[in-house]
Amino acid sequence: MSQFFDQVYQVVQKIPVGRVTSYGAIARYLGHPQSARMVGYAMNVSHNHLDVPAHRVVNRNGLLTGKHHFPGCKLMQQLLESEGINIKNDQIVDFKDFFWDPNLSLPPLYI
DNA sequence: CGATTGACCGAAG
DNA sequence: CCTTCGGCCAATC
Secondary structure, eight states, rough: HHHHHHHHHHHTSSSTTOOBEEEHHHHHHTTTTOOOHHHHHHHHTTTTSSSGGGEEEETTTOOOGGGGGGGGHHHHHHHHHHHTTOEETTTEEEEHHHHHOOOSOOOOOOO
């Protein structure tokens, strides 16, 4: 039940330390390329869920759009910086270098 | 129960 | 380059 949400959490938990991914990439990996909003919403309702490193999930531009949902609106950037990711003006520097695509790094779901 | 919104994305004008 | 629009689906009003 709520497989989509659960799958989102599974993928997010598999994001390597010091890497980030995008909502759309996760949605596409789950077979719902146009349901990226649901990924973001999954984070919103699960901000308290478990060890879901939501700070490693940003939009496709590498912009920390979800920082406002973190306590103090600074935690997200601090967490990312503590993992070796440089952020300038709420945007990840060299985003493509840190981008982690589940479609390329994880096996297909339909195993 | 209808209307609005939202941590998004991509295409079109 | 910038703005607008459609789509997706759940939660909230």
